[in-house]
Amino acid sequence: MEAKIWLSSPHMGGGEMGYIQEAFEHNWVAPLGKNVDEFEIAIQDYLQENKFAAALSSGTAALHLALIQLGIGYGDEVICQSFTFSATANPIKYLGATPVFVDSDKTNWNMSPEFLEIAIQDRVKNHKKPKAVIVVHLYGMPAMMDEILEICNRYEIPLVEDSAESLGSKYKGRRCGTFGEFALLSFNGNKIITTSGGGALVTNTKAQKEKTIFLSTQARDQAPHYQHSEVGYNYRLSNICAGIGRGQMEVLEERVSQRRANHDFYKELFSDIDAVEVFSEVNSDFYSNHWLTSITLHKDLTSRTTEELMSAFLDRNIETRPLWKPMHLQPVFKDCPYYGENVAEELFNQGLCLPSGSNLTNDDKKRIKDVIVNFQF
Incomplete structure (x- = not known):
């Protein structure tokens, strides 16, 4: 393996x-x-x-x-x-x-x-x-x-x-x-x-x-x-x-640079895949360390699911993770007040965190790329 x-x-x-x-x-x-x-x-x-x-x-x-x-x-x-x-x-x-x-x-x-x-x-x-x-x-x-x-x-x-x-x-x-x-x-x-x-x-x-x-x-x-x-x-x-x-x-500064470089790698990897959006800064006011690079799938542009993508990564022994399940949907907090619509819920349903360690190697990135290239969005 x-x-x-x-x-x-x-x-x-x-x-x-x-x-x-x-x-x-x-x-x-x-x-x-x-x-x-x-x-x-x-x-x-x-x-x-x-x-x-x-x-x-x-x-x-x-x-x-x-x-x-x-x-x-x-x-x-x-x-x-x-x-x-x-x-x-x-x-x-x-x-x-x-x-x-x-x-x-x-x-x-x-x-x-x-x-x-x-x-x-x-x-x-x-x-x-x-x-x-x-x-x-x-x-x-x-x-x-x-x-x-x-x-x-x-x-x-x-x-x-x-x-x-x-x-x-x-x-x-x-x-x-x-x-x-x-x-x-x-x-x-x-x-x-x-x-x-x-x-x-x-x-x-x-x-x-x-x-x-x-x-x-x-x-x-x-x-x-x-x-x-x-x-x-x-x-x-x-x-x-x-x-x-x-x-x-x-x-620390080196680690930030490496994580941001991972994010750039994913931006390039998904640049021609309209069904995928990489979570990024909206303007120069925001500077993220990109601790975990995350994506969302546009349901109107693909019939594939995050579960299927997770499974494709798992087949290559690559760990991914769903986005956080919102707290107002957690059983332990079910009686707590909530204000909003369904933004967090949609993100949870459509999103995925990708391998983002600062110690990712070029070989690691090649395997990740192979999964994406072979996954039919």
């Missing part, structure tokens, strides 16, 4: 082992140490905009701690993009709050500003003003940040950016993860860079960062004994994993 071509596998840069070895030599294998400190500094330097970063065990943990610091609690409502992975919505439920889901924009795929405002107005009319808005930069594509920020500011609702998939992406020249009151990053094994598992919470102030670290290390008070005045969590990133992150940050 041919070797597996993965959707998005880890890609080491070469410098990671040096930082890991240093941690072993100094016996810093706990969730603190030089690697954690330097990894956070590297993230902050990369993002710029005078942001602060706290390294955590996952992007989900980061979002959970952001919502806690925004005062989200039982009975509150948080507006959330429906077209996303469940980790965007789950922390809302952790706190006993209710997700209010919003549909996507047809061209941008991220939260629709139009339906965002409709949702806010309707919740306010029903005496339930949302306590926060969570927007996602899906598959690396920046959301329509000017419009969304204007709405959030006008209604005085804090914005949280789910930037788990968008490290290296930019909106009007400004990096994703720097627009909201908080932003979360993910360094899961399939992301553009990885720490094996891990994430970070990006904050606007040093005090917010310090609060994040306090909460993520079991909320231990300043006392000579173990004293706790708040509920804490075991969410801090280990010094070993942070060492991987330091090495990965050194090659």
Whole structure:
């Protein structure tokens, strides 16, 4: 059997082992140490905009701690993009709050500003003003940040950016993860860079960062004994994993270039196939890292399905994946409010994520091309 071509596998840069070895030599294998400190500094330097970063065990943990610091609690409502992975919505439920889901924009795929405002107005009319808005930069594509920020500011609702998939992406020249009151990053094994598992919470102030670290290390008070005045969590990133992150940050820009080159490869591959549209930036305001290159099939131009295309790739041992199933269609969220039409649902039904790892070889691309050339659209 041919070797597996993965959707998005880890890609080491070469410098990671040096930082890991240093941690072993100094016996810093706990969730603190030089690697954690330097990894956070590297993230902050990369993002710029005078942001602060706290390294955590996952992007989900980061979002959970952001919502806690925004005062989200039982009975509150948080507006959330429906077209996303469940980790965007789950922390809302952790706190006993209710997700209010919003549909996507047809061209941008991220939260629709139009339906965002409709949702806010309707919740306010029903005496339930949302306590926060969570927007996602899906598959690396920046959301329509000017419009969304204007709405959030006008209604005085804090914005949280789910930037788990968008490290290296930019909106009007400004990096994703720097627009909201908080932003979360993910360094899961399939992301553009990885720490094996891990994430970070990006904050606007040093005090917010310090609060994040306090909460993520079991909320231990300043006392000579173990004293706790708040509920804490075991969410801090280990010094070993942070060492991987330091090495990965050194090659981040290279990884972005490689992912964008993959996107160009797919654009060329599908250029003469009218039935397929490659998800791309609509104009120069948007700069995507193209973490996962995704396509949609035009049902009016082909009778073939995404399931058939997935099967054709699988026959060559190539991994693909459907687009995210919208949260408002998930059984666990079936009773939550939803505002929109069926944009996210249509994308789910017509879309597919293609192999996009920065370690794709020319031979890998040849196999992928062979599948497309032989698939009768």
